[in-house]
Amino acid sequence: MTRNGAERGTTEAELIWSALLAIRSVLPSTWTVEPGSQVAECGSRRAYRPDAEFVITAPDGAEATVLLECKSVVVPRDVAGMVNQLKTYAKAAEKRGIEVGGLMLAAPFVSPTTRAQAEQHHLVGWFDLTGNLRLQVERPALFLDRTGSDRNGFRDPADRLLKSLRGPAAAKVVLELFDTSEPVGVRDLAGRAQVGAATSARVLELLDREAVLTRGEDGAVTAVRKRALVDRWVQDYKVMASNEVITTVDPRGLSHALATLPSVDSRVVLTGSAAARAYLPDGLTAVSPLVSLSLYAEDPVGLMDRLGLRSVERGMNVLVMRPYDEVVYARSRRIEGLDYAAPAQVVADLLTGPGRSAEEAQQLMTVLETSEAGWKE
Numbered sequence: 312m313t314r315n316g317a318e319r320g321t322t323e324a325e326l327i328w329s330a331l332l333a334i335r336s337v338l339p340s341t342w343t344v345e346p347g348s349q350v351a352e353c354g355s356r357r358a359y360r361p362d363a364e365f366v367i368t369a370p371d372g373a374e375a376t377v378l379l380e381c382k383s384v385v386v387p388r389d390v391a392g393m394v395n396q397l398k399t400y401a402k403a404a405e406k407r408g409i410e411v412g413g414l415m416l417a418a419p420f421v422s423p424t425t426r427a428q429a430e431q432h433h434l435v436g437w438f439d440l441t442g443n444l445r446l447q448v449e450r451p452a453l454f455l456d457r458t459g460s461d462r463n464g465f466r467d468p469a470d471r472l473l474k475s476l477r478g479p480a481a482a483k484v485v486l487e488l489f490d491t492s493e494p495v496g497v498r499d500l501a502g503r504a505q506v507g508a509a510t511s512a513r514v515l516e517l518l519d520r521e522a523v524l525t526r527g528e529d530g531a532v533t534a535v536r537k538r539a540l541v542d543r544w545v546q547d548y549k550v551m552a553s554n555e556v557i558t559t560v561d562p563r564g565l566s567h568a569l570a571t572l573p574s575v576d577s578r579v580v581l582t583g584s585a586a587a588r589a590y591l592p593d594g595l596t597a598v599s600p601l602v603s604l605s606l607y608a609e610d611p612v613g614l615m616d617r618l619g620l621r622s623v624e625r626g627m628n629v630l631v632m633r634p635y636d637e638v639v640y641a642r643s644r645r646i647e648g649l650d651y652a653a654p655a656q657v658v659a660d661l662l663t664g665p666g667r668s669a670e671e672a673q674q675l676m677t678v679l680e681t682s683e684a685g686w687k688e
Contacts, residue, residue, distance in 0.1 A: 323381050327363040330379065330417045330438040334365070334446060337455050341370040361400040367412070369451035375412030376404065377435065377448070382418045387522035390416075390428040397434075412448045420463040424521045424543055461546065473513040477547040479636035480506045484514040485544050486642055488524070489655040489685075494531040518543065537685040538676060541658050550582075550605075550660040553635045557611055558627035559620035568604055568629055571618050573648050578609040580643045582652040582660045583630070583668065587675045589646045590654055598674050599667040605630040605660065607639045607652065654679055 327346075335344045347364035363379035378400050380393055397414040404411050413435025421429070421439040429437055436446035442459025463474070476485060487504040495503075501511035515532065518524050521543050525534040561568045572579060581589070583605030588597050608614040611631045615622070620629055634640075642653040652660070654675065661672035679686040 323362060326381050326417050326419070326440070327379065329440060330363075330415075331365060333438055333444050333457075334367075334455065337444070337457065338367075339370075343368045347376060361397065362417075365415075367448065367451070367453065369453075371451070373451035375448045375451060375453070376409055377413050377415050377446070378404070378411055379415045379417055382416065385416065385418045385421060385425055386520040387422070387424045387428040388520055390425060390432055390434075390522070394432040394434060412450065413446075415446065420460075422463065422521075423461050423546060424523075424539070427539075427542075428522055473517045475547045476514070476517070476544050477553075479638065480510045481514050482544070482548065482636060483638050484511055485540065486638060486653060486655055488518075488532070488535050488540060489537060489653070489683075490642070493535065494527060494533045496529070496531040500532070535685050537655070537679075537683075538688050541655060541662070541676075545659050545662045548635075548659055549663045550632075551663070551665075554607075555611075555633040557615070557631045558623055559615060559629045559631055560623045560627050561618060561620050561629050563619065565601065565604055565628060568618050568620075569649075572606075575614055575617050577613055578640050578650075579614060580607040580634075580639055580650045580652050581605070582607060582639075582657050583664060584661070584671055586651040586657040587661060587671045589649075589651045590657070590675060591678055595678070598670045602666075603628045603630060605632065605664070607632050607634040609633075609640070654683070 331344060331346065338344065344365055344367050347366040361378040362381040365377045365379060367375045367377065378397055380397050382389070382393070385393070393416065394414065401411040401414065416429060416434055416437040417439070419440050421437045421443050426437060426443070426445070435448055436444070436455070438444050439459060442457060444455060444457040444459070446453065446455040476482070483504040483506050484500065487500060491500065491503060497512045497515060498508050500515070501508045504511065515524070515526070518540065519526055523536055523539045523543055524532050527533050569585070581604065583603070584597070584599070584601050585604050588601065591597060606614070606629065608631050611633050614620070614631060618629070620631065639652055639656060642656065643650040644653065651657070658672050658675055661668040661675070676686060
């Protein structure tokens with residue numbers, strides 16, 4: 312019996328049994344899930360053996376064999392290697408006449424980014440102890456999907472690696488990665504982002520684990536998957552929680568607010584829906600009408616006084632925010648007399664904003680695919 316981690320106290324056998332019980336619990340009683348005989352093939356030096364094998368049987372007798380790989384810790388960059396390993400086990404099974412219906416991952420925690428990587432590499436499922444469960448098999452037709460936690464509750468006190476992109480310093484590195492040409496080294500990136508080299512190194516290490524970027528042998532970043540980067544950032548950044556927010560209404564309407572903004576003598580940067588429209592090419596219609604403004608303001612109270620905004624709890628049409636950091640001003644872009652947050656910041660704000668803003672974010676990212684490198688999935 313192998314122990315996954317001394318701090319967790321979870322053995323591999325316990326993890327396998329937990330996965331089996333979880334699958335059984337969500338299937339009708341007419342289905343069965345049983346452990347199978349492990350697949351083995353002796354080569355010249357070693358035997359290939361998955362950590363577990365489940366045989367799922369439907370009421371009509373159709374069977375699917377699912378091979379399971381257990382990990383005490385799994386990060387997105389490990390998924391490709393793990394899948395290749397499982398494929399080796401599947402080939403060994405086929406030589407024994409066993410048709411493998413799919414490959415599955417089990418771990419104490421499987422993060423959202425790891426789950427996304429698993430889907431890309433055609434794993435039929437995953438299981439973790441927080442309640443995340445996915446199993447999809449073609450024959451017999453089976454689809455199970457349960458959502459657990461997006462946060463890891465199994466922490467190792469000895470693990471000092473950065474786990475979060477929360478906070479201004481991490482945001483500065485993230486935003487710099489959207490604009491910096493590759494290759495770029497740790498210290499060069501730190502200088503451009505105006506953070507310490509240690510911060511730059513820790514953020515890059517996290518993003519490397521999350522399979523968001525590619526690094527060379529010298530540690531320099533050689534490629535950035537920008538959609539994956541923004542998806543990973545918004546796991547920790549939330550526009551309504553990361554900034555100081557005041558919900559207000561302009562009684563004279565959005566056109567009045569937009570017309571008055573150029574006369575404001577303190578720094579103001581538009582984000583959200585209005586900013587998304589500013590980055591759309593001519594002739595492309597936004598996916599939803601403009602019903603509110605989102606603003607980063609250096610002096611929120613002064614801005615409200617200048618625009619005649621009133622603080623409200625309901626019916627707001629102007630969201631006034633004191634930003635998490637001045638980087639939103641430094642990276643803003645001026646278009647037709649108004650300042651707009653950088654496209655990556657706008658995408659992050661839309662993805663975590665209310666209403667149909669996620670649809671607007673997807674439209675903007677599609678536009679960015681044609682104008683900026685790294686945005687294609």
